[in-house]
Amino acid sequence: MITIICGTNRKNSQSEIVAGIYKKMAEEAGETCDFINLQDLPEDFIATALYENAGSNEQFNVIRQKMVEAEKFVIIVPEYNGSFPGILKTFFDGLIFPATFSGKKCALVGISSGVQGAVLAMSHLTDILNYCGTNVLANKPKLSAIEKNIADGQITNPLYAQLLKSQLEAFISF
Numbered sequence: 489m490i491t492i493i494c495g496t497n498r499k500n501s502q503s504e505i506v507a508g509i510y511k512k513m514a515e516e517a518g519e520t521c522d523f524i525n526l527q528d529l530p531e532d533f534i535a536t537a538l539y540e541n542a543g544s545n546e547q548f549n550v551i552r553q554k555m556v557e558a559e560k561f562v563i564i565v566p567e568y569n570g571s572f573p574g575i576l577k578t579f580f581d582g583l584i585f586p587a588t589f590s591g592k593k594c595a596l597v598g599i600s601s602g603v604q605g606a607v608l609a610m611s612h613l614t615d616i617l618n619y620c621g622t623n624v625l626a627n628k629p630k631l632s633a634i635e636k637n638i639a640d641g642q643i644t645n646p647l648y649a650q651l652l653k654s655q656l657e658a659f660i661s662f
């Protein structure tokens with residue numbers, strides 16, 4: 489079972505499209521998948537699900553529980569201001585520590601409009617996940633200029649498709 493996480497709550501994000509492509513690829517490879525989209529976070533999540541309110545937002549608790557039960561997760565990581573989106577860190581801050589993270593396995597896919605392919609974002613995220621006890625797969629595709637390499641819900645660049653395929657294969661046996 490692989491849980492795929494779209495790492496932004498931005499509407500109509502490229503991350504959501506890549507998450508859908510990844511899920512389809514994983515299912516075609518015989519994996520059962522779950523999908524967590526940060527767009528589905530409750531609107532009042534920051535005010536009602538963090539810190540002293542942890543555990544009291546029923547809508548968020550459903551996602552929180554899914555994350556505790558997930559053993560392997562893939563995060564699609566968009567590059568925002570040279571790092572990963574703040575909403576992703578806020579999401580982590582609302583999860584149960586250390587049960588969500590400890591001993592888990594994670595793979596990261598970086599995407600950006602610019603040339604970096606979220607390489608720094610994935611590096612920052614790897615530090616955090618490792619601190620929390622999650623093992624991060626070394627194979628981290630960096631999909632730069634994403635808008636020029638995706639069309640109609642499909643990856644159009646054969647290299648990018650190959651990078652995702654080889655990461656998925658490595659992650660299945662991770």
Ligand SMILES: Cc1cc2nc3c(=O)[nH]c(=O)nc-3n(C[C@H](O)[C@H](O)[C@H](O)COP(=O)(O)O)c2cc1C
Pocket residue numbers: 496498500501502503504566567568569570571599600601602603604634635
């Ligand atoms: C708040 C914000 C900051 C961004 N910062 C960067 C950046 O630092 N470098 C870059 O290449 N693209 C940046 N982008 C563009 C995203 O990488 C681009 O939208 C890409 O499609 C992935 O994000 P998405 O999943 O939200 O579509 C930024 C986008 C937003 C919304």
